[in-house]
Amino acid sequence: MRLRILGGVIFLFYFVTVLGLFNAQVTNYKIYRGLSEKNRIRILPLVSPRGKIYDRSKKLLVSNRIAFTVGVVYQELGDKEKILRILSDKLGIPEKKLSGKIEEAGINPFVPYSVADEVDKEKAIQLEEMKYKLQGVIVTARPMRDYLYGEKLSHVTGYLGKISKEELGKFRTYGYMLQDLVGKDGLEREYNEYLRGKSGGLQVEVDSKGRQLRVLALKEPAEGKDLYLEIDLELQDFCNDVLGEKSGAIIVMDPFTGGVLALASRPGYDPNAFVSSESAGEVNKILQDRALYPLLDRAIACAYPPGSVFKVVVAASVLDTGKLNETKTLFCGGSYRVGNRAFKCWKKPGHGTQSIREAIKNSCNVFFYQLGFIAGTDLLAEYARRFGFGEKTGIDLPGESAGFVPTIAWKKETLKESWFKGETANYAIGQGYLLVTPIQVLRMMAAVANGGELLVPHVVDRIENVELSQGKPQKIDINGESLEIIREGLRMVVNDPHGTGIYGRVKGVVVAGKTGTAENSLGKAHGWFSGFAPFEGPKLCLVVFVEHGGKGGVGASMIARKVIEKARGLGLL
Amino acid sequence: MNGSSKRQLGKFDFVIFLATVFLSIFGLFCLYSAAAQYFSKAIILRQAIWLLAGLLIFCVALFIDYRKIVNFSYLFYGITILLLILVLAFGQTRGGSHRWINLGLFNLQPSELAKIALVFALSTYLGHRKRDSEKPSFVVGAALITLPVFCLILIEPDLGTALLLLPTALALLFIGGAKLRYLISIALASLLCVPVFWHFLKDYQKERLLVFINPNIDPLGAGYTIIQSKIAIGSGGIFGKGWLSGTQNTLNFLPERHTDFIFSVVGEEWGLLGCLVFVFLYCLIVYRGLRIVSLTSDIYGKLIATGFITIFAVQSVVNIAMTIGLSPVVGLTLPLVSYGGSSLIITLFSLGVVLNIGMRRSLF
Structure with a gap:
């Protein structure tokens, strides 16, 4: 009897062991199989x-x-x-x-x-x-x-x-x-x-x-x-150097293809810092620079008031709609009264009687205040949109800003305020709520240069051997004569002895362009110059933007001259 | 061969013999696989030689009348105690324990010898005092014989073998007719001793026991072996990965796989089916062994066979259970399969004695 009990106990233990084996090899087989593979296989x-x-x-x-x-x-x-x-x-x-x-x-x-x-x-x-x-x-x-x-x-x-x-x-x-x-x-x-x-x-x-x-x-x-x-290293290099310590942007583009030859935004940063795990300090410095924001691409990601470069759009609006013809003259006495407020021209004594070409050359504010009223706020907004403002250009770089084109309806809806007459005057000289990016200004200038094609700027020409199909340029709905008149005005800006952009003149090449000085609440005015060269059969167009750079007719124009000279030296003209 | 030896041959248990030989040879194949990549193949040769030597001793054990050995039980016991003391004093140290005595030709492991000595000594004692089996002194005497051996082996330390002696002594007392009351008191008393006993354990032994409760407390140290062994066996599935193809085995993920953890190799390469064959053969030997116990009328023979079969059964169960995490890792070999001369020879000898008892049972 006792022997049976002993045997029973022993075989019970064997039985439990067999259950354990079954549990490991049948019930949990997949888990253990996976673990054994994980043991031996390394990726x-x-x-x-x-x-x-x-x-x-x-x-x-x-x-x-x-x-x-x-x-x-x-x-x-x-x-x-x-x-x-x-x-x-x-x-x-x-x-x-x-x-x-x-x-x-x-x-x-x-x-x-x-x-x-x-x-x-x-x-x-x-x-x-x-x-x-x-x-x-x-x-x-x-x-x-x-x-x-x-x-x-x-x-x-x-x-x-x-x-x-x-x-x-x-x-x-x-x-x-x-x-x-x-x-x-x-x-x-x-x-x-x-x-x-x-x-x-x-x-x-x-x-x-x-x-x-x-x-x-x-x-x-x-x-x-x-x-x-499309970038030309030497021109890019030069654009960086010419801006130097100034904050701002320079973009140079082919006015027919939209290929970007140079796109410089200052200040820059060293991308190598992000590669190395040992330069965390430098990365932090870049990320936390609240004075200069070096990561900000001022060429495409920041929108500013355009100042007088916007006069191109204003001129187009009245010429294209026939509200003003090329011979019609308007008078500038140094200031213009809107309601009970006098809006000044930048030139105190005034520009006298001018046609639109001359007004562009002079960048006469009083002339353009009047054009603003002739066109009306909504037409200004309409033409701003036609020239591509208020929307992204579609350049193949991330973070682009769309800028902003204000309208009377927008102001009523968003700010719950009605539109003041004086704001139309300001609109006409590129001040107020209007915000644009340098690349948008450049695209506008390219359209003037190429006869009304709104291009999609692009940095990459091809990937390996595959040419990229570039976005189809949009034809701006505007008649050719109007553009011709504007072009003439732009030529005079640089080449007329009294033009506002004479510092942009380059020996041996006829440059056309427009200066701008954008008042802003943050400090000294931003300086703009945007233009194209040569006047006949343009090969490149460019925009120079200097943050708080003062009068565009001086600083920005001089930079533009240097860039065009350099491009010429490189055989790009 | 005279008439009586023919009769004896007729009672020779061929089932035990064949199962033993089959297990040993199957074991050699598993050992070959375990050693194939990372150990010298010489260990196969050595194990084969030991197997032959063991079979020789097996035959010797068959033909010497076990009753003659009984006469020398106490002497044998005394010598063993002496050897156990010697090994503590002069023994070779491997992995922190003194278990081996170098005899030039081979290393003797006295704790293996002690298993046999204790079974003989206890059986002789309990057989002598058959009439007093109801008395408490019957149990106390057995305890006095067991404890010195138990303690000496425990401080070597060889936890597995020491613990193995306890169920063996209990089984002998049980079959010897001791009163159940006393046996239960002993069991309870030993339980009470556990805290004291814990105090005397070496750190690595405590670790092993704790790891049994939760292998993940130390997955790279003490728990590593258990985890890898479970992975090996579990990943073998029903049919196994095939001989020489176990990845846990051949890529060296299994520590101790030629000795205590040889069954992990069996499980991984031969699957559940192979495992069941092994367990079946162990059960078969145990079953036939207990049959011999029941057919033998000689009390000495009965007790000796009980002792050896119990050792054989406990060792095989605990070893297999330990490879799948059902039992703590206490360092017991898998009988007939694990690499190691002492273990193999002693196991074969003890089985030889069991067969010997079976052959002579009707002479009394």
Whole structure:
């Protein structure tokens, strides 16, 4: 009897064991199978270099360099003290900081963990040569973005950053991973999908020590596509230099294709700072500069009052509708009374009797106040829209502002106020609620130069070998004679002895353009100059905007002259 | 061969013998796979030689009348105690414990020997005092014989073997006819001793026991083995990954897989079916062993066979249970399969004795 009990107890234990085996091998088979695969298979990402960026003459602007990373596999580390000493000495990192990093590596002891991100080539080679002393230390190379001209192209190229949580959520299906870098601004952002290429990976079988035994599968990384820009590096470089310490923007564009030859916005920033994990301080400085906002692209993302460059639109509105003809003269006595308030011309004694051409040349405010009333507020807004204000130009850069074109209805609805007569006068000289971006002004000027085509400006000419189909230019609904009259006026601005833009004159080339001085509540007036050259058969148009730069007829015009001279020297004219 | 030995041969339990040989050979294959990548293949050769030596001792155990051994039980017991003291004083240290005595040709593990000595000594004692089985002194005497061996092995430390002695002694007392009341008191008393006992454990032993409760408290240290072993066995599924193809095994994720954790290799490469074959063979041996106990009228033979079968059963159950996390990792080998000469030879010897008892049962 007792023997039966003993046997029963023993077989009960065997039975429980069999249940345990069944539970592990049948019920939970999938879990354990997955865990065993995870044990032995490691995915090694193969980073694909981002596409390069070239200028119009195939000069390299943005490239990738090899960066060396020093990592440790905690489990494999030999004499920790000794390794710590050697690494600290070679890398120039204090032992304390380094040992902290090595401890962090202990969290996942079989996986390589980076302790120093950017190690220069010589040091990397030295460490590689000492490999026998440094068991568990690995040196790897990876491509790193290199902005060859840093600050000079910052607002064109943009910069890269780690993908954000929201972006990751949105783009995970496109194969992005947590550590991926994505374009955060500029072309890097706009053309991210083309530039980034596809990361590949190696599926490797490893043993318990993390030793790689054999490759199970390989997915080749696909390199990113290269961008070829319309930008001319030398002209871009020059535009940056000519602005110097001033805040502002210069854009140079082909008036027929919309290809952007230069797009400079000052101040700039060094996009390389965002690449390196060791320049966090510099990045913070860029991000927190509340005085200059270097990340702001003043060429496309900021809207300002246009001042007198808007007179082009005002002139077009009355000429095109036949409310004024080219011979009709109006009188300027130095000021103009609206209601009980006198609106002054910039020239105290007044300009006397002028036709519209002369008024453009003189940039006569009194003449244009009157045009404002002849046209009426709504017609001014209508023509502002026809010339592309109040909407984005569609340039292939992110963060563009649409500016703002006010109307009587808008004021009533939003500000709950009725429109004052005086505001129409101000509207006509480009002041008041009206806000425009430099790229919009440039597009307007290009339309005047090319006979009424509203272009879509673009920075990128082609991706690898694929020409980009550029947005179709819109034909502005305006008759050719009106534009011809305006063009004539613009020519006189620069070339007439009494023109307001005489500082923009270039020897041997007939330049046409319009100056502007935009009063603003923030300080000194902004200076504008926008024009095109040569007058007959224009090859380029440009806009110069100087934040708080004073009279556009002086500073901005002089800058424009230098830029045109430079372009001429480069054979772009 | 005379008439009586023919009769004896007729009672030779071929089932136990074949199951034993089959397990040993199957075990060699598993060991080959476990050693294939990361250990020298020499261990297969060594294990094979030990297997042959063990089979020789198995035969010797068959043909020497076990009653003659009974006469030397206490002497054997005394020598074992001496060896256990010697090993504490002069033994080789491996992994923090003194378990081996170097005998030149091989390393002797006295705790393995102690299992046999204790079974013989207890059986002899309990057999002698058969008539007093109702008395408390019957139990006390058995406890006095067991405790010195238990304590000496515990401080080696060899927790698994020490703990193995307790159910063995209990089984002998149970079959020997001790009063249930006393047995239950002993069991309760040992439970009360657990806190004291805990105090004497080495840190790594405490760790192992704690890890049994929750392997994740130390997934890279003490818990690593259990986790990897469970992964190995679970991932084997029903049919296994095939001989030499277990990834946990061949890629070295399983520590101790040639010794205490050889069953993880079985589970991973041969799947549930292979495991069931193993468990079936162990059960078969235990079943046939208990059958011999029931057919034997000699009290000494009955007790000795009970002791050996209990050791065999407990060791195989605990070892398998430990590889799937059902039991703490206490360092018991899988009988007949784990790498190691002492364990293999002692197991074969004890099975030989059980068969010997079965062959001679009708002579009394």
